[in-house]
Amino acid sequence: MPKVLISDKMDPRAAAIFRERGVEVDEITGKTPDELKAIIGQYDGLAIRSSTKVTKDILDHATNLKVIGRAGIGVDNVDIPAASSKGVIVMNTPFGNSITTAEHAIALMFALARQLPEANAQTQQGLWPKNGFMGVEVTGKTLGLIGAGNIGSIVASRALGLKMKVVAFDPFLTPERAVEMGVEKADLDTLLAKADFITLHTPLTDQTRNILSKENLAKTKKGVRIINCARGGLIDEAALKEALDSGHVAGAALDVFVTEPAKESPLFGTPNFICTPHLGASTDEAQVNVALQVAEQLSDYLLDGGITNALNVPSLSAEEAPKLKPYMALAEELGSLVGQLEGDRIQSVSVEVEGHAAELNQKPITAAVLAGLMRVYSDTVNMVNAPFLAKERGLDVREVRHDREGDYQTLVRVTVKTEGGDKSVAGTLFGNAQARLVELFGIKVEADLAGHMLYIVNQDAPGFIGRLGSTLGEANVNIGTFHLGRRNQGGEAVLLLSVDGVVNETVLNDICKLAGVKTVKLLRFA
Template identity: 65%
Template structure:
């Protein structure tokens, strides 16, 4: 039974979901880093919010960990590259608190426009400063949305409903999507120049960090108001303070800060700034939603292999997972076969999908092919980190798909280009579930792979099979199955022999020395 640790506060319903789906769960919150490292090794999954820090050091001792689930959007507290290198899937719940965070941004915009917090404080103090608080309308103003994804698009939709003009900067926003939202897609400099209000809804990455610095703020319209309910590191706080002090920026509403919890800040005490303590996702509905979603996603992954909202591997729906399962075994065998017969540097890998498999979600299958291909050459390779390892080694990876297949209803072919040669191996499923090799380097051969195998390239000449059988027999190695293939009589041939035990190096040398043998290789596959 898979076992999950919940190390931050989640809804009790999350625990129930884990248990209902056959996952054992422990709830231990408030762990210090050393305490987490001391126990994480016995868990398959780790469910967190923002408090737990999943560092490289934690991952190094998480020997059984398969998945980290973040109940929320941001994963700043997870070392995703280190998790990927360790083969740990990192999931988040990008939709559970989208509406809540978007509504908080809209609320902050209203509060900023009408100076509500300061007016509230003044009125509670018994002052009646009606003339002091002169706000501005949102109607007809231009809202600049930086980042128009899940949350940004909801904010844009609400702003359009308020009769605001909305301009959006997002490199991934298509023209069609912008039109559907009723927003104008612009470059960042134009947004800064035109916007009366600017709201940020982008993750914190190297590309977005300090997106609003002194240089960017200088490009904004005088009197601009800024809202940030995304991540504190998007704004250089010292530069924002300077722009507020100079009067160029009329006000700011911040729910997030560069350092959290923000007990002290150069921005505190300024009436032009509204501050809340990272409340974007703090509604009853959102807290419940993200907790339930992360429990469901992690359970599905650990029990069925379904992958949803993963940041470091392709998604596999619960519907696709059972369809892909037999192909996953085939993909691993094909990749492993190609990897074991490859002895020089890899340059490129092409995975060809033909027939029924071409209609499926093939990205996870390609990742598994890469895992099988790289595993004989490198340690600790899995379907999560294999694509990254391939990129790091400048191995080009490509997929091709054809709905029709020549000889089989479904076929996967792996083509590996090395420094010296091109290797190919193809396979199919018999009965929809049993992996079979059907072609090796253009030679047709049908074989079921087993734990211990011999792969032999030989000249098609009489006496070869007898000599090979005698050599194996003299060494006390029993033949389980014997598969042969050739291009034509007397030409190149292939023998794929399943044996009951490992072929020792000395025996392999004797086989290599047999007449007609061009190449002999001992292969091993997971039973």
């Protein structure tokens, strides 16, 4: 039974879902990093919110960890590169609090437009400042949307319902999607010049850090109002303070800050500035939704292999996983075969699928090929860290999908580029379940890849198989299966033999001495 740790406070229904699905779960919250390191090695899964910091040091102690689930969107508290190198999947729940965060942005926009916090404070002081606050309507105004993903698109729909015009900047927004959303797609400078209100809904990356810099704030329309419920660091806070003081920016509302908890900020006390303590996801509905989603996602992976909302590996639904499992097993065996035979000579990898395999999600098949190929370098490699290991080694990876019909109902081909030219292996499934090698470096051969195997390239000649059998028999090496292929009569032949146990160097040297032998290699498959 898989075991999961819930290390942050979460709706109790999350733990109930784990238990109902057959996953053992412990709810242990508030642990220090050292306390967490002491227990994390017991668990296959870790469910967190924002309090737990999953650092490389924690991951080094997580010897059994397979998956981390963040109940929420942001994963700033998880070292994703370190998790990937350890082969740990990182998931989030990007849709559970989308509506809540979008509504908070709209609420802050109204608060800015009508100066609600200041009006409330003075009214409660008995001042009755009826003539002191002159707001603006949002109807007919232009909302500049920086980031048009899930949350941004919800904000856009709400703004359109308020009869606003929406201009969106997002490098990933297609013209077709912009039309579907009812927004104007624009570059950043155009948005800054047009917008009466600007709201940010983009992750914090090297490209988006300080996207509202001092320079870009100067490009905005005078009197603009700015809202940020996404990530601290998207706005230069010192520059925003200057723009508010000068009156160029009429108001700003932030739910997020560069440093959190924000105990101090240059913006605190600035007129026309509103702030909330990262409340974007703080509704009862959102807290329940993300807790339930993270429990379902972790259970799906640990029990069925389903991967949903993963940040460092291709997604694979619980429905897809059983269908893809035999194809992934075949792909991993092919990758392992070519990795053991070509090793450091490999410069690039191409994964081709045709027939039934071409109708499936190819990303997990490619990841399985890389997992097999990279296993020659590390015994802890898996589908998560294999693509990163391949990238570190400078391997270019291509995917090719063929609609054509071939000799087999389904086929997976792995071709590697080496200094000696392209080398290709191909395999199929018998009965939609049993993996079988059908081609090895241009030679037709049918073989099961399992256990200890001998790979032998020799000159096809009468008597060779007998001499090989005698050599192995004299060394007390038993042959399990025997697979033979050749380019043509009297030409180059390939033998794949499964043997009962490891063949030592002495026996390998004796085989090398046999007449006509060109290559001998011991292979190992799971």
